[in-house]
Amino acid sequence: MITLQNQQLIVQIDELGAQLHSIKRQDNEIEYLWQGDPASWNRQAPILFPFVGRLKDDQYQYGNQTYHQTQHGFARDRKFQVIEQTPSMVVMEQHDDSETKKAFPFSFSLQVKFELVVDKVEISYMVKNPSGDETLIYAIGAHPGFNMPLTGVGSFEQTELSVKPATEYSRIVLDGAYNDSTHPKLIDMKDSLSLNHDLFNKDAIIFKTDGGHFTAKLTDTVANHGVIVDTFNTEYVGVWSQYPSTAPFVCVEPWWGIADNVNADGLLLHKQGMHRLAPDETDNYHFSIKPF
Template structure:
């Protein structure tokens, strides 16, 4: 599927309802990572019904333990296009026998992309057609490639408008889960910090507490390259791979489990709930720099 206006050309696949291309015509720049498996085979996966890993790859739902895969199954599922217009397209993934083996709820996940000038709005709607409360986390994971083939991480800055510093936690590599006991500070100068290889030595930087509502990947001189607005998201991740020419900006409604988490999914911090017959809605916006 393709959405296109005078500024952007966006392509989306039915597999995972994943954005596969964002081309900025004004700046002649391919903004989205192309999925080179040398570094990372994905481009902009949707994380559902879990963001990141659950502790020891299991989740407890109504006293029954289910196996989980990192970031859930939506990213590897084929969606159905249910609406296609000039500036918007929507995709649907519905529960079935296969999904209920790992996630027992009835659900309908609708992903809508809307193009407007230099921005692409990514909207999620999670419907609960069942007869019990449904719990889940959901997130975005777009990877933004660098403007030039020879560019490195040190050619870029991250800008967080309105912030003077941020706090983050990391993944405990031995447990493959978040360690909230150790909190680190990301110092900013003029709302910015340099991007370095060392930033990602311990996987993603995890920002809790709704700290990030806008972020920009900028050239070293401060020129905005690509940005994101994500108001009202409690969690946010920033991630890359060693020597990879991209940075992922990840708005999350809930996140991976903490080390040792063994309670019901319904008790998890920042878990989302959709009551029977109700829907959950959230959106974020990707923006090309001016």
């Protein structure tokens, strides 16, 4: 386990999946990050790569071959190597090997940087295509979960979600595990939304953010604490809690990609939301978490 700290924060990161394990402020005893529970959701903040969401039948076709890949890709279940570290920053890396090639036939390097900057955890992903001749096709996303209620006092229903810009958004609806982007619904976020478990009866609430700066704030209205997740250039941001079994957490998920469309034909070259990276090129993605 890797521990980062500065005058305001103490953060722990697991090398397995480069997954956040703990987020605490120095001035209180609150654990902001969901601690995982095998009875509900046993993860905490997985990295989604090289896919976001589920593929139809957990498979896709590329280059006349069929590849099998479970929901959200394999990066979350593989160890990252530390390549740089200071007391308040760490850079970790994962790259392709013979095992990844069985599910994903591309060369890649995925670096994740966690840095404590005053009272924020700044998180950056850098995807590089080391291939000399093949375009890398991938998606990437984050899936941090936060305790709600934060102190264990009260109920899930005391959680409020507010966003900036505070306006109406196109909400992508899920049909089972797959997105139905051709039939979006409007969701009015001019005012804060009081959360309850039934709001997640169709899985995640997916905001179509279209590459803008989007901020989601979760507030435990009894404790008067919460988290602010700032996202930059995302295509979608998912807000999710488990349903119909329930647990006291909410995830805010910056996505540069999305689950298969209900009409997907299984061909990777046609898949919605995928990014294409030319040989020897690099793309960068960024978001931040501020506990308060």
